[in-house]
Amino acid sequence: MPATLAPYWRLFLAGIRQQSTYRLAMFGGLVANTTFGFLKVAMLLATVRAAGGEIQGYDIGEMSAYIWLSQGLLGSINLNGRTAFADRIKTGDIAIDFARPMNVQWGQVATEVGKSVYALLPRGLPSVAIGALVVGMTMPVTPLPYLLGVVSLLLGFVISATTAYALNTTGFWLVETRGVQVLYMVVSGFFAGLFVPISFFPGWLLAIAQATPFPSMMMFPIDIVSGRVTGSGAYALLGVQLLWLLVTAVLGHVLTLAGRRKVEIQGG
Numbered sequence: 001m002p003a004t005l006a007p008y009w010r011l012f013l014a015g016i017r018q019q020s021t022y023r024l025a026m027f028g029g030l031v032a033n034t035t036f037g038f039l040k041v042a043m044l045l046a047t048v049r050a051a052g053g054e055i056q057g058y059d060i061g062e063m064s065a066y067i068w069l070s071q072g073l074l075g076s077i078n079l080n081g082r083t084a085f086a087d088r089i090k091t092g093d094i095a096i097d098f099a100r101p102m103n104v105q106w107g108q109v110a111t112e113v114g115k116s117v118y119a120l121l122p123r124g125l126p127s128v129a130i131g132a133l134v135v136g137m138t139m140p141v142t143p144l145p146y147l148l149g150v151v152s153l154l155l156g157f158v159i160s161a162t163t164a165y166a167l168n169t170t171g172f173w174l175v176e177t178r179g180v181q182v183l184y185m186v187v188s189g190f191f192a193g194l195f196v197p198i199s200f201f202p203g204w205l206l207a208i209a210q211a212t213p214f215p216s217m218m219m220f221p222i223d224i225v226s227g228r229v230t231g232s233g234a235y236a237l238l239g240v241q242l243l244w245l246l247v248t249a250v251l252g253h254v255l256t257l258a259g260r261r262k263v264e265i266q267g268g
Contacts (some may be wrong), residue, residue: 015114
C-alpha cells in the first residue's frame with residue numbers, strides 16, 4: 001500500500017475497532033431495526049395488498065426486500081449528521097488535527113466509513129436475514145446485482161460520510177451544530193427512502209429528492225442490490241453516486257479551507 005494512503009487505512013481500521021467496542025449498542029440497534037422492520041411490514045405490505053397486490057412496481061416480495069434492506073442499512077448510513085468532528089471544532093482540538101501531516105477531511109471520512117462497514121456485520125446482515133426468514137422477500141438469482149450492489153453500498157457509505165463531514169464543518173461558524181443536525185436528520189431520512197421508496201413521491205417531490213445526495217446513500221444501493229434496477233439503469237445510478245461523491249467531497253474541502261482561516265480555539 002502506498003505510504004500516502006497508509007494513515008487513512010489505519011483510520012479506517014480504527015473506525016472498525018471503535019464501532020466493535022460497543023457490542024451491546026449493536027445488539028440494541030439490531031433489536032430496534034427488527035422491531036421497526038416488522039412495523040413497516042405491517043403498514044407497507046397492507047398498502048400493497050390494498051392496492052391489489054402491486055403499487056408503483058412493488059409487489060409483496062419486492063416491498064419486503066425494500067423494507068429489510070433499508071432497515072439493515074440504518075446502522076451504516078449516517079442519517080443524523082452527527083460526527084465527532086463538530087465536537088473537535090467546538091473544543092479547539094481541531095487545531096491539533098490541522099497540525100498533523102494528513103488531510104483532515106479524508107481522515108474523518110475514513111474513520112466514519114470503517115464504522116459503517118463494521119455495522120453491517122452485527123446489525124445490518126442479521127436484520128436482513130431475519131426479514132428473509134420470517135417474512136420472505138424477492139431477491140435476484142444472478143450474481144451481478146450483488147456485485148454491483150456491493151460497489152453501490154460502499155459508495156453510499158462514503159457519500160454519507162462526506163456529506164456528514166460537510167455538515168459538521170458548519171461548526172466553524174455556528175460552534176453549536178445540534179440545530180442543523182436535527183434538520184439534517186429530518187430531511188435526510190425522508191429523501192434517502194427510509195420511510196417509503198422515493199418512487200412513491202409525486203413528481204415534484206421526487207425531483208427535489210433526486211437533486212440531493214440522500215437517495216445515493218440508501219435508495220440507490222437498495223434498488224441495485226434488490227435487482228429492481230438492472231443493466232444500464234444500474235450503471236447510471238452508480239454514475240449518479242460517483243457524481244454526488246465528487247460534489248460532497250469538494251464541498252467539504254472548500255468549507256474546510258474557509259473554516260481553517262476562521263478557526264478560533266474555544267477557551268484558549
